[in-house]
Amino acid sequence: NAGVMQNPRHLVRRRGQEARLRCSPMKGHSHVYWYRQLPEEGLKFMVYLQKENIIDESGMPKERFSAEFPKEGPSILRIQQVVRGDSAAYFCASSPQGLAGGTDTQYFGPGTRLTVL
């Protein structure tokens, strides 16, 4: 059973460009979470999605950032007009039950390290 997959693993963008980060959850998991990690810090929650639904996006910046989890295909975290402060590691996690499961272990992918020049 493959784990959570993220691609690309490393992404370099110039200021003003768009960054698209992809996440394929573990097989059988329909709940996806995105977190951001700045150097030497812990992860910070950004958004929680189920298939075709955004459940909680309270941790996502209001502008330039968006996330989706379509019926088919991976979840996408999109950052428009990137700035240097967006440089970070972005981690995706998935879980089998989400809210319905109550206490639910989240399994993390290897992350995408975004560098904005």
Place this chain on the structure above:
Amino acid sequence: SQQGEEDPQALSIQEGENATMNCSYKTSINNLQWYRQNSGRGLVHLILIRSNEREKHSGRLRVTLDTSKKSSSLLITASRAADTASYFCARGRMDSSYKLIFGSGTRLLVRP
């Protein structure tokens, strides 16, 4: 800050010794999870302990939870060089247990 504290920030021990890391938090929790992160890599889930549990074991790992003191500890016994990593506790809040709140981690170095 609702993220709480982890201590120590860094810990250096000799192989074979035990390592204890602590995590404190401020808000009520549904569960608390410990993760390991090797340098530049993803997070590996270690243990989940629910708010009504006091202690859990997994191999060389022992986690305790004291909800009255709002604190948890992770004990790694008989440490190995391969245990060198950053260790994070992540709290699932009562009202939104899916929204894990991470501390800044403890960087453990196990010297061979």
